[in-house]
Amino acid sequence: xxxxxxxxxxxxxxxxxxxxxxxxxxxxxxxxxxxxxxxxxxxxxxxxxxxxxxxxxxxxxxxxxxxxxxxxxxxxxxxxxxxxxxxxxxxxxxxxxxxxxxxxxxxxxxxxxxxxxxxxxxxxxxxxxxxxxxxxxxxxxxxxxxxxxxxxxxxxxxxxxxxxxxxxxxxxxxxxxxxxxxxxxxxxxxxxxxxxxxxxxxxxxxxxxxxxxxxxxxxxxxxxxxxxxxxxxxxxxxxxxxxxxxxxxxxxxxxxxxxxxxxxxxxxxxxxxxxxxxxxxxxxxxxxxxxxxxxxxxxxxxxxxxxxxxxxxxxxxxxxxxxxxxxxxxxxxxxxxxxxxxxxxxxxxxxxxxxxxxxxxxxxxxxxxxxxxxxxxxxxxxxxxx
Numbered sequence: 001x002x003x004x005x006x007x008x009x010x011x012x013x014x015x016x017x018x019x020x021x022x023x024x025x026x027x028x029x030x031x032x033x034x035x036x037x038x039x040x041x042x043x044x045x046x047x048x049x050x051x052x053x054x055x056x057x058x059x060x061x062x063x064x065x066x067x068x069x070x071x072x073x074x075x076x077x078x079x080x081x082x083x084x085x086x087x088x089x090x091x092x093x094x095x096x097x098x099x100x101x102x103x104x105x106x107x108x109x110x111x112x113x114x115x116x117x118x119x120x121x122x123x124x125x126x127x128x129x130x131x132x133x134x135x136x137x138x139x140x141x142x143x144x145x146x147x148x149x150x151x152x153x154x155x156x157x158x159x160x161x162x163x164x165x166x167x168x169x170x171x172x173x174x175x176x177x178x179x180x181x182x183x184x185x186x187x188x189x190x191x192x193x194x195x196x197x198x199x200x201x202x203x204x205x206x207x208x209x210x211x212x213x214x215x216x217x218x219x220x221x222x223x224x225x226x227x228x229x230x231x232x233x234x235x236x237x238x239x240x241x242x243x244x245x246x247x248x249x250x251x252x253x254x255x256x257x258x259x260x261x262x263x264x265x266x267x268x269x270x271x272x273x274x275x276x277x278x279x280x281x282x283x284x285x286x287x288x289x290x291x292x293x294x295x296x297x298x299x300x301x302x303x304x305x306x307x308x309x310x311x312x313x314x315x316x317x318x319x320x321x322x323x324x325x326x327x328x329x330x331x332x333x334x335x336x337x338x339x340x341x342x343x344x345x346x347x348x349x350x351x352x353x354x355x356x357x358x359x360x361x362x363x364x365x366x367x368x369x370x371x372x373x374x375x376x377x378x379x380x381x382x383x384x385x386x
Contacts, residue, residue, distance in 0.1 A: 002156050003149035004031055004115050007281030007298030009107035011147060012114055013051045014306035024111065025119040031108060035100030036174040037206045037213025039191065039292040041374045042091035044299045053106040061096040062205040064189045069361055072196025075245040079361035090367055091375050097191065099206040121150065124159040131276045145317055146277050152264055154283035160272060165264035167222045168288055172263055173237035175255030177212045179205060182251065185212060194248055197349040201241065201248050214251055216241060223262045232260035263288055268333040273325040275318040280305060285332035288339040290346060297332055300378040304328055307382035327381060
């Protein structure tokens, strides 16, 4: 497998659970706890519990009370969808928020022996009886099956499709703020989303409530180069939200370090598997973060693929990869498209369309609207094969 992110490590843990060995290659010299916050749906939490990281996740995560949509200029409540006990009672697991690095560390602790960092993949060659991986240091590795979990710039994907990431026209500022700097937000844990003209800001607690994670978008021109470690200029995030609710501006200005990323996705693929190669997570279906589904879908992918490989056996790997693709493509394609479509709706300028949206948001919450997302049972679907 190529890529030791959330999806790759989840797959390694899931394969170990069904008695299959794997080796995970990653380009990073050192695997570290980096990243920002993640929102995990109840179905994802249930899958992670089965993989043995439930106790650690419970200790490090937060169970927010609700998802609140707020007006940009004053923080007025537009919509509130209950989470907390309501979610747990309906789906058998909580909706949680967690720092990506802490979830990564929990998964890595279960798979460390199989992970080989410092291997930058340069080429993939599928042969009749194996797949050859070639790395920048001149080494090669032969595998029966290769899974590309190597992100939106996937080298493995390039062996299957000649496409490129698509810039969304949006950048995102991400950062962490000590919770004690905003005691009111910390004492009332919720996922808060301020909607406004051309941008939005999301904030929720992570690290057992000790930190607040934020993600704030802003429009911009396509970057000449993309970096996942780019630091924003001091004060740039707060300046981009000048005139917004004072809580937003203070929050963005309170982080000791703020990252700035250009947001890309790719056009959905109809086919992401061959007889010996397949894709997972952002390598298969990179999606904009506006639906908070990237990590959830990577975990669903991993469990589905592990189950289908275990059920098929070595002689039927091509069929297992084909079935995995059939089970996952419709769901992830819908979510990719939904994330793109949300951009305009979330960023409406004040006016008739915005007012119409806000009236629709004010309707009483119907929990059935989130069953497709929160209640999806990837394990049962994978076991039954559809």
